[in-house]
Amino acid sequence: MLSREDSRRLAELERQLWRDDPEFCARLEGGQPLVPPRRKRFPITLILTAAVLWATAITLGILTWWSPAAITAACAVTVSTAVCLRARRVSKA
Structure with missing residues (x-):
């Protein structure tokens, strides 16, 4: 006391x-x-990864390799979704 x-x-x-x-x-x-709190950065590496995946999927589709094109497109959709979610979280902060 x-x-x-x-x-x-x-x-x-x-x-x-x-x-x-x-x-x-x-x-x-x-x-x-x-x-x-740390400043959150925009996910540039994810954007580049998504761009490369989409370009690869389109190229494989043009070459009529449908299975690899579909798999690559699915991966591109996943990464693009992650980009959108991260960008949304960064813009809110």
Whole structure:
């Protein structure tokens, strides 16, 4: 237990801290991390991967290799969906 004098000094320090840096105090009370969140980057490598897969699928389709073209197109759809989801998440942040 703190003595009356210690409690008074602690309360004074707290008031002073609220005056000096209210943002810091709000983060401490809110339980948010003190480290700012990392900036999310746009998924450029996924975009390039999707572009290569789509180009490969179209090329295989032109060459009438239907099975490999269909498999590659399915992979391209999957990667394109991941690109859209990641881009949506980055734009919200």
